[in-house]
Amino acid sequence: MSSKIAAIVGRPNVGKSTLFNRLIEQRKAIVDETAGVTRDRNYGKSQWNGVEFSVIDTGGYVVNSDDVFEAEINKQVHLAIDEADVIMFVVDVESGITDLDDAVANILRRSKKEVVLVVNKVDNNQRILDAQEFYGLGLGEIFCISSMTGSGTGDMLDVLVDKLPKTSDADEEHELPHLSVVGRPNVGKSSFINALTGENRNIVTDVAGTTRDSIHTRYNKFGHDFMIVDTAGLRKKGKVNEDLEFYSVLRSVRTIESSDVCLLILDATRGVEAQDVNIFNLIVRNKKGVVVLVNKWDLIEKDTHSTKKFAEQIQERFAPFTDVPIIFISALTKQRVHKALETAMEVYENRKQRIKTSELNEVLLGAVENYGPPAVKGKFVKIKYCTQLPSPTPTFALFANLPQYIREPYKRYIENQLRDNFNFTGVPIQIFFRQK
Numbered sequence: 001m002s003s004k005i006a007a008i009v010g011r012p013n014v015g016k017s018t019l020f021n022r023l024i025e026q027r028k029a030i031v032d033e034t035a036g037v038t039r040d041r042n043y044g045k046s047q048w049n050g051v052e053f054s055v056i057d058t059g060g061y062v063v064n065s066d067d068v069f070e071a072e073i074n075k076q077v078h079l080a081i082d083e084a085d086v087i088m089f090v091v092d093v094e095s096g097i098t099d100l101d102d103a104v105a106n107i108l109r110r111s112k113k114e115v116v117l118v119v120n121k122v123d124n125n126q127r128i129l130d131a132q133e134f135y136g137l138g139l140g141e142i143f144c145i146s147s148m149t150g151s152g153t154g155d156m157l158d159v160l161v162d163k164l165p166k167t168s169d170a171d172e173e174h175e176l177p178h179l180s181v182v183g184r185p186n187v188g189k190s191s192f193i194n195a196l197t198g199e200n201r202n203i204v205t206d207v208a209g210t211t212r213d214s215i216h217t218r219y220n221k222f223g224h225d226f227m228i229v230d231t232a233g234l235r236k237k238g239k240v241n242e243d244l245e246f247y248s249v250l251r252s253v254r255t256i257e258s259s260d261v262c263l264l265i266l267d268a269t270r271g272v273e274a275q276d277v278n279i280f281n282l283i284v285r286n287k288k289g290v291v292v293l294v295n296k297w298d299l300i301e302k303d304t305h306s307t308k309k310f311a312e313q314i315q316e317r318f319a320p321f322t323d324v325p326i327i328f329i330s331a332l333t334k335q336r337v338h339k340a341l342e343t344a345m346e347v348y349e350n351r352k353q354r355i356k357t358s359e360l361n362e363v364l365l366g367a368v369e370n371y372g373p374p375a376v377k378g379k380f381v382k383i384k385y386c387t388q389l390p391s392p393t394p395t396f397a398l399f400a401n402l403p404q405y406i407r408e409p410y411k412r413y414i415e416n417q418l419r420d421n422f423n424f425t426g427v428p429i430q431i432f433f434r435q436k
């Protein structure tokens with residue numbers, strides 16, 4: 001299970017976000033967005049030639065003004081080097097090579113990362129001639145594009161996709177549950193992993209991931225055999241900008257993409273913060289299993305309603321996806337650490353389960369009979385048949401005469417029926433309506 005990540009770097013105003021939107025748009029048309037999850041301005045999925053990959057506009061995460069400091073760009077580029085497989089370095093043909101471009105090119109050359117040098121705003125043929133000066137950056141071939149019109153992006157993407165790591169079969173075949181521990185800085189991720197795995201870390205093997213930035217370690221603990229997904233981002237704690245909260249979200253991307261189930265840690269003393277919600281959304285958007293762990297519970301002065309009140313607060317912020325286990329733990333005293341692992345394994349099983357088609361149809365067609373889709377423009381929508389599609393995450397197709405008339409609330413109703421009748425706790429569900 002490997003993730004492929006391409007990052008966009010470059011000075012302000014060269015057209016990074018325009019390019020980002022173009023790369024995300026072409027894919028949005030193909031795939032439904034998960035209900036209720038807002039789109040991230042700086043992170044999304046794209047695909048080209050059948051290869052799916054994530055795109056991160058690192059520029060969106062740093063101060064984006066004309067008088068941006070070189071230090072700020074440095075952070076952006078180092079972050080991209082840490083987190084991405086390929087870097088799209090965007091420059092602007094209108095302004096030519098600037099000092100900042102030179103500085104970025106220097107860092108990239110030294111990093112040995114795969115780089116695609118993108119000369120943007122090449123809107124006409126004259127500008128192709130102007131663009132030649134960018135060979136001077138010493139990063140090899142240049143790709144002239146116009147993010148505005150999309151011209152040239154195809155040739156650029158051919159090369160980009162080719163530079164992404166190939167999915168290896170051995171990795172894909174790895175049957176063990178892949179768990180990860182994610183959350184804002186200082187919520188207790190490392191403490192939890194230590195509490196779970198013990199001081200002398202019962203490491204069975206150290207398997208280097210498909211990319212050199214991720215390490216998957218195998219454990220056998222409390223009777224479970226599982227992998228913990230760890231990334232450069234987690235290990236290089238404190239090194240780069242952990243103080244800036246948005247970096248923690250970005251650093252979670254690869255970890256989340258490489259996991260089956262994510263243990264999202266919150267800090268009980270801080271309540272639910274915006275960044276917690278962002279990371280939760282990232283998990284849901286990637287359709288991974290999730291368990292919420294409220295850590296540092298030992299520090300809370302509790303009464304009989306404390307857990308209930310906290311759980312309600314979480315559900316309110318994480319709505320509409322609220323069928324998520326919430327466990328109150330202390331990594332310090334090891335309270336319920338075992339329970340957290342047990343629950344993660346249950347969520348793993350929930351996510352893997354395949355419902356028999358006969359059983360599924362009995363439940364869902366019954367539900368449709370009780371409450372059918374509302375008629376649209378006098379036309380009645382009839383749902384005839386449903387099936388679970390083969391997919392790593394529960395995905396259901398419902399066949400109907402007029403699937404285009406099914407609206408979000410009805411989809412939500414079907415999802416709730418699935419959750420009421422089967423155990424999908426902690427697991428995002430996808431539902432598609434198809435023509436029959």
Ligand code: GDP
Pocket residue numbers: 010011012013014015016017018019059064120121122123145146147148149
């Ligand atoms: P960012 O700061 O690097 O994210 O840059 P933006 O994507 O916000 O773009 C900066 C400006 O350049 C905007 O006014 C865009 O409309 C413009 N722009 C982006 N791509 C192109 C392009 O391909 N051609 C032209 N002529 N303008 C572009």
Ligand code: GDP
Pocket residue numbers: 183184185186187188189190191192295296297298299329330331332333
């Ligand atoms: P990370 O940045 O998410 O990996 O967080 P750490 O594991 O480094 O923990 C941050 C701080 O919180 C450290 O000082 C820990 O000792 C403390 N901490 C972690 N878990 C607990 C807990 O359950 N209870 C208390 N009281 N402190 C904790």
